[in-house]
Amino acid sequence: MDQNEKYKGLFSTLYKETQIQQNAKMSEHTHFKVGGPVDILLTPNTKEQIVEAIKICKSNNIPFYVIGNGSNILVKDSGIRGVVIKLCDLNNIERNNNIIKAECGALLKDVSNQALNASLTGFEFACGIPGSVGGAVFMNAGAYDGEISFVIKEAEVINDEGKIITLSKDELELGYRTSIVMKKGYVVLSATFDLKDGEKEKVESRVSDLTQRREERQPLEYPSAGSTFKRPEGHFAGKLIEDAGLKGFTIGGAAVSDKHSGFVINKSNATAKDILAVIKHVQEEVKIQFNVDLYPEVRIIGED
Incomplete structure (x- = not known):
């Protein structure tokens, strides 16, 4: 029996x-459309399946990654090598x-629409951020002068002991592209957002404006x-890169x-190696020309 079996x-x-x-093929499960295969890809549809999968991985010393x-x-x-647990099917x-309470796999644009x-x-x-709720809490995602920390009330997570706990906004320690979830390797199961009453026409206008700005300025x-x-x-x-x-x-x-x-x-059937080489060159040139360190916002995983 081979390892995957x-x-x-x-x-x-x-x-x-x-x-x-x-x-x-991880190229079929990431927006970059690159990346080699994972030994096992799991797509749980209950919290219990996530908790138990993590327990199995830890007790058998199997490396695992959780993605949205x-x-x-x-x-x-x-x-x-190991297991990827993909949470997109938990999207209620x-x-x-x-x-608004949203499960980890719910897309931010769907929460925005609700x-x-x-x-x-x-x-x-968040109307144009292509990520899911779990990843957004993990990195305190933000855009256009807004971020998750401005609207979140609490989040349900699996802690490092495998227990499901609820963390308040303060306990989440949300900072610029960081959180206690990221620091401690927790897994987000759901998040609760506390929003304000608004006028539908104004909300719709703001969403429309941000969508137009995104389409005009980003290489979608x-x-x-x-x-x-x-x-x-x-x-x-x-600006530094330009x-x-x-x-x-x-x-x-x-x-x-x-x-x-x-x-x-x-741009044209790139490999991960190509992308990483561009990232490295950009970092080196910006450091040489402006003495500024650039750090990737993208999460880089896997083997060369």
Whole structure:
């Protein structure tokens, strides 16, 4: 019995056959559209399946990664040894007056739409972020002067002991692209957002404006992981990269976008190696020219 079959056997009593994929191509599960295979891909549809899968991985020393919509992940070309737990099937969204509770796999745009339909304001900033709720809490996602920390009330997580606990906004320790979830390796199961009453026409107008700005300024026609770099203190990554003369810089099939220098894109059948090479060159040039360190916002996992 090979290792993948052994792994599959460990989960077969917990998951249906359709929820377990061997040698799944991660290029089909990430927005960058690159990356080698993972030994086992699990797609749970209950909290219990997630908790138990993590317990199995830990007790058998199997490396595991938890992902959502794959919008902020770069998987290396040799793929991932171990298990990827993909949470997109847990996507229920419920509303009670001004409170919206969304499961980890719910897309931010769907939460934004629910808020809009209920004439609630505060979540407009997330209408164009392509990620899921779990990933958004994990990194305190934000855009257009808004971020998750502005609207979140609490989150339900699996802690490092495998227990399901609820963390308040303060306990989540949300900062710029960080959280206690990221620091401690917790797994988000759901998040509760506290929004305000708004006028539907104004909310709709704001969503429409942000959508138009995003379409005009971002290279949505190419696979990418959104903004590639975190914003360095006192600077904008895109401007630094453009001022360094790197707009359009290309290695293999990867390039700095001509439309927005803050995006590294998969322009033409790029490999992860191509993308990483572009990222490295951009970091080196910006450091040389401006003495500013750029750090990736994208999560890089897997083997070369």
